[in-house]
Amino acid sequence: MTVASDIKDLFTKNLRTSGIYIAFALIIVLFTVLTDGLLLSPINITNIVLQYSYVLILALGMIMVIVAGHIDLSVGSLVAFTGAVSAVLVIQQDLPWWLGVLAALGMGVLCGAWQGFWVAYVGIPAFIVTLAGMLLFRGLTYLTLGNISLSPFPGEYQRVAGGFLNGLLGGYGYDLFTLIIGVFAVAGFAWSQWRSRRARIRYEQQVESLGLFATKLVLVAAVVLWFFWQLAHSRGMPIVLIILAVLIITYHVVTTRTVFGRHIYAIGGNLAAARLSGVNVKRVNFWIFINMGLLAGVAGAVFSSRSNGAQPGAGNMFELDAIAACFIGGASTTGGVGRVTGAIVGGLVMAVMSNGMQLMGVDQSTQQIVKGLVLLLAVAFDIYNKRRAGASK
Known part of the structure; x- marks a missing residue:
């Protein structure tokens, strides 16, 4: 294939997967201009990583739930509950x-199980089970905390989400350790x-032209190295980023190279065919929700570390942010379609929009309106792609 044909496919046949990356780049450019470059400053990039890491962690589990044809409305309450359990043990005990x-982590696994x-073996739809879980885990959070907030955590716990690795910071004005990690990340990506x-x-199998392949590697390497360069000029490598x-x-x-991952896509793509194939x-389904519970526990530890305490109202609306990240990142509302990388980029879209609007001083109500419209447009785009694919057959 030629570079010209590959570029044409990028904006036509592969628009479903490439569209989110193009949109992400345009959103970054837009808010960079609107914030006079403040969005891409070293300090702000570090803040984005620290403030929105828990949403990306939840999106990793949510994409598997959505691909399998389910939904999980309980993860926000589970984040609060797992953080409360941790706070009681570390702060009170x-x-x-x-x-x-x-x-x-253990409480997250138990709640996921x-x-x-109820979803896998009793047959209750995940929407109902997790809606009940949202209420149940929120109530358990209030009960665990006794309707009060607990703080502060010890310094070691706070480092989980707020610590940095910058051991090679010298007199050059940047952290050499962070730059070395960036170089290894680029080398690993290129080799893979x-x-x-x-x-x-x-x-x-069909592959893109060598020219487009090399261009993609160069662009990704440039973006990644620039990102680590900005981190190196701030406070170094955030532990939560690792x-x-x-x-x-x-x-x-x-999700891409294991039997379990293929089974998830098979269930979401065609449940009857998956059963006939021996899945x-x-x-x-049982392990999908255990995994979601585990990641909610991780997010609970990260968020409580970031906020330096546990509050009864923590995690409010986190489930909607995670779900929105998956759909914006290309997941299908009917299951069977979605990728981890897409969910992460979708979460970054939400993070950049939220952070950019905060820097511009946009009020919270307007931010919610913009997020809702973006989610609606993402799902509409998914439906449009399906109709176009159906018409071309």
């Missing part, structure tokens, strides 16, 4: 900080893409 983190049982391309060629990167890589591999639908 004076237990080690790491035990509080493990307790948050509870909901997975080259290996994937060679494998597809070996199996005689946690998020490990989770993104792990869940990308799980254990009940077991897969």
Whole structure:
């Protein structure tokens, strides 16, 4: 294939997957102009990573739930509940900080198993089960905290979401350690893409032209290195970014290169066909919700660390942010379609819009209106793509 034909496909056949990246770039440019460059300042980029990491963590689990044809309305309340459990152990009981983190993860797994049982083995729709879970976990949060807020956490716990690795910060005005991590990230991405391309060629599958492939690698490398350069000029590498990167890589591999991941797509794409193919639908659905509970526990630990305490009203509307991130990132409302990378970019779209409007001094009500319109347009775009694909057959 030629570069010209690849570019044409980018804006026609592959618009469903490429559209979110194009839109993300345009949104960054728009808010950079509107904020006089403040959006892309080193300090603000670091703040975006710290403030919105928990939404991206939740989106990693939510994309698997949505691909399987379900929805989870309880994750915001579960974030609050797991954070409350951690706060009671660490602040009230004076237990080690790491035990509080493990307790948050364990409680998330238990709550995920509870909901997975009702969805997978009893057969109650996930919408109803998680709606009940939203009320149940919020009530348990109030009960656990005794209707009061608990704070502060010890310094070690606060470092989970607010700490930095900048051990090689010298007299140069930037953190060398962060730049080294950026170089390794680019090298790893390039090697992974080259290996994937060679494998597809070996199996005689269609690949983009070498020119477009090289251009893509150069653009991604430039963006990633610039991002780490900005972090290096602020406070160094956020610990929560390392946690998020490990989770993104792990869940990308799980959804694209494991049997469990293929089963999730099979269930969401065609449930009857999945059953006839021997997929254990009940077991897969059960583990999907356990996984969602685990990530809610991670987000609960991160958010409580970031806010330096646990509040009964924590996590309000987090589930809607995670769901919106998945749909904006290209997930289908009917299941079977969606990617981890798309959900992350969708979450970043929400983060950049929210942060940009905050820098502009836009009031909260207007921000909610804009987010709602963006979500509506994303779903409308998904429906448009389906109709266009159906008409072309």
